[in-house]
Amino acid sequence: MNTTETARRTAVLQSALAKQGIEALVAYGSGPRESAGMLRYLTGYMPANTEAFLVVPAKGRPVVVSADKNRARAFKTRLGDEMKIVKTTDLTGALKEEVASAAPRGGLVAQAGEFDMTTALHAEFRAILEPYEVTDGYGIVTGQRLKRTAYEAEKHRQATAIADKLVAHAMSIAAIPGVTGPDIMAEVEYLGRRLGADQAGCWLAVGERPAETYFDLFELTEAVGPNARVQIGATVCLDGYYSQVLRIGMFAEPSDRMKEVSERLIAMQDAALARMVPGTPIHEIVDALETMIDAYCPYTRLSDPFRFQSTHAMSNSYSDPGAAPFLNAGRDKSRDAESPLVAEHQVYEVHPNFTLPDVGHVCAGDVAVVGGSGATWMSQYPRGIVRLA
Known part of the structure; x- marks a missing residue:
């Protein structure tokens, strides 16, 4: 996907987040599952054999967090400077830092993709979101995806x-x-x-x-x-x-x-x-x-x-x-x-x-x-x- 299209989708999403008073969307994608389609739509890339998080603030540059160094490199190749790419060995630790940078404690955060998480990852994810008010973000992205170009x-x-x-x-x-x-x-x-x-x-x-x-x-x-x-x-x-x-x-x-x-x-x-x-x-x-x-x-x-x-x-x-x-x-x-x-x-x-x-x-x-x-x-x-x- 070219960066112009990526930027357009990001802008549409950020406008929707801002209108609803949402500080950031935190989305999870697992390669072989439905959540992968969501990250594929928002970033233009999501391989079948990995997982990643995407943090989209209502204002500012989105962040992809990946614990797979090869896939992080591929995200960087696809996206250039359009999004920040975080390559880490501590997926949830790095995610916690990025969410804290995107949203103040007590702020409204939308989550999407948790239905594809393992039980253990889901528990860690919910612990990260505990300081925030949480709402559904999957419906926001799903609705946006129906408006094709x-x-x-x-x-x-x-x-x-x-x-x-x-x-x-x-x-x-x-x-x-x-x-x-x-x-x-x-x-x-x-x-x-x-x-x-x-x-x-x-x-x-x-x-x-x-x-x-x-x-x-x-x-x-x-x-x-x-x-x-x-x-x-x-x-x-x-x-x-x-x-x-x-x-x-x-x-x-x-x-x-x-x-x-x-x-x-x-x-x-x-x-x-x-x-x-x-x-x-x-x-x-x-x-x-x-x-x-x-x-x-x-x-x-x-x-x-x-x-x-x-x-x-x-x-x-x-x-x-x-x-x-x-x-x-x-x-x-x-x-x-x-x-x-x-x-x-x-x-x-x-x-x-x-x-x-x-x-x-x-x-x-x-x-x-x-x-x-x-x-x-x-x-x-x-x-x-x-x-x-």
């Missing part, structure tokens, strides 16, 4: 371009005699990283009637057979922005039944896309999609042998936390009046997926970006069933 939409577009290439590569090598699922997975990860992705990988479902999606190499060891379907979901994180593309590949000419299934999947996606008009409550996107799935699939959402979430908003998190509660088909609909509204530059992945008794698990997935009057597909890889040859 053209810069962010372009980053998702670049990530999607890589995801398209990963699907194309996977489908091309799936046709090589003797190739296995782990071969495809390894090739996808390698190519994604070569193309500049922070993270790249895929899940696979392989077989005449795939029943599951597999994420680990050891789960798919047999060669891909000539009668198999190859279903893939290629996921990319580029400069902190996510994308994913799903496709079905087949060696044989698809049967009339599979052609019908493919057409229905595309129609479901397009129905969801049509709901992405600025000002529309976002829950209407998933409702349009799930209504069509329920009408076509003989299983209910809960009885389906294998069904996962059909749509989600993407951001610096794979599933944006501000939108997630309202894009869940099993949500508490009494809260729908609180649903955020579709807005320009938001990005959604639409991937209907369900089980049909005669063909197994089926899916399709594309990424859409919202414009001024509606949404368009970012994914450029041809939709429908891919012929493997």
Whole structure:
């Protein structure tokens, strides 16, 4: 993320803190967890295998506190002088000093990310905050993240371009005699990283009637057979922005039944896309999609042998936390009046997926970006069933 964008986000956040009388935001991020998306949004960087704190005063320069000397160096490389970087062997001790510098005792401090802390770290964190009045800061950041920019939409577009290439590569090598699922997975990860992705990988479902999606190499060891379907979901994180593309590949000419299934999947996606008009409550996107799935699939959402979430908003998190509660088909609909509204530059992945008794698990997935009057597909890889040859 360029420093201009980082500065803009910091300024927006600091304005919100000042308006609410908050002296500082103290945010925690753990690489493999949801809190990482928050720090990734605010700093432009958050690796998958570390933890860090961010202190954002209502006025002044933000501070990143890291006990990982290699990651502290990377934060410095990414941020330059935009933020102060504290490299320490005493994470909570250094944090205590920075919080004391940002807020007077008894002042109002907002915290965010403590839900991802270990029990021991949480106890130390709360001890640090004991001299202050504490309020929720996660909601402040989550709300800010829903207001997307053209810069962010372009980053998702670049990530999607890589995801398209990963699907194309996977489908091309799936046709090589003797190739296995782990071969495809390894090739996808390698190519994604070569193309500049922070993270790249895929899940696979392989077989005449795939029943599951597999994420680990050891789960798919047999060669891909000539009668198999190859279903893939290629996921990319580029400069902190996510994308994913799903496709079905087949060696044989698809049967009339599979052609019908493919057409229905595309129609479901397009129905969801049509709901992405600025000002529309976002829950209407998933409702349009799930209504069509329920009408076509003989299983209910809960009885389906294998069904996962059909749509989600993407951001610096794979599933944006501000939108997630309202894009869940099993949500508490009494809260729908609180649903955020579709807005320009938001990005959604639409991937209907369900089980049909005669063909197994089926899916399709594309990424859409919202414009001024509606949404368009970012994914450029041809939709429908891919012929493997």
